Amino acid sequence: KVLIVIDSDGDVDKSLEMLKRVIEFDDWVAAIPEPAIESWVGLDRRTLQRSGQGQRRSLYLQAAEQVDIELLRKTDNAFAIFYAAVREA
Numbered sequence: 001k002v003l004i005v006i007d008s009d010g011d012v013d014k015s016l017e018m019l020k021r022v023i024e025f026d027d028w029v030a031a032i033p034e035p036a037i038e039s040w041v042g043l044d045r046r047t048l049q050r051s052g053q054g055q056r057r058s059l060y061l062q063a064a065e066q067v068d069i070e071l072l073r074k075t076d077n078a079f080a081i082f083y084a085a086v087r088e089a
Contacts (some may be wrong), residue, residue, distance in 0.1 A: 001028065001029065001088070001089075002025075002026055002027065002028040003028070003029055003031065003064050003086070003089075004023075004029070004038065005030075005076070006028045006029070006032055007033060007034060007035065008032045008034045009035060010035050013079075016030060022078055029081060029085050030081070031079070031081040031085065038076075039076075040067070040076065040079050041066075042063055043060070043063050047059075061079075069083070
């Protein structure tokens with residue numbers, strides 16, 4: 001089974017339809033964060049884009065340490081899909 005994680009860029013349905021058109025096998029699952037994967041750890045993409053590489057890395061690490069995985073699983077469907085797929089692997 002293949003896990004695919006892509007940003008929705010504001011349109012989950014369109015992103016999923018694109019995957020269905022281009023993936024040529026059946027055994028896959030998609031986790032599509034809304035609007036972007038940074039939302040899983042409470043970061044804003046624009047803030048990250050304005051940051052230098054070293055600062056960006058630090059922001060990601062701090063955010064990852066503070067995330068409540070159980071709460072995120074319950075409140076974010078895309079993360080729940082991601083989590084389940086990783087646990088199955």
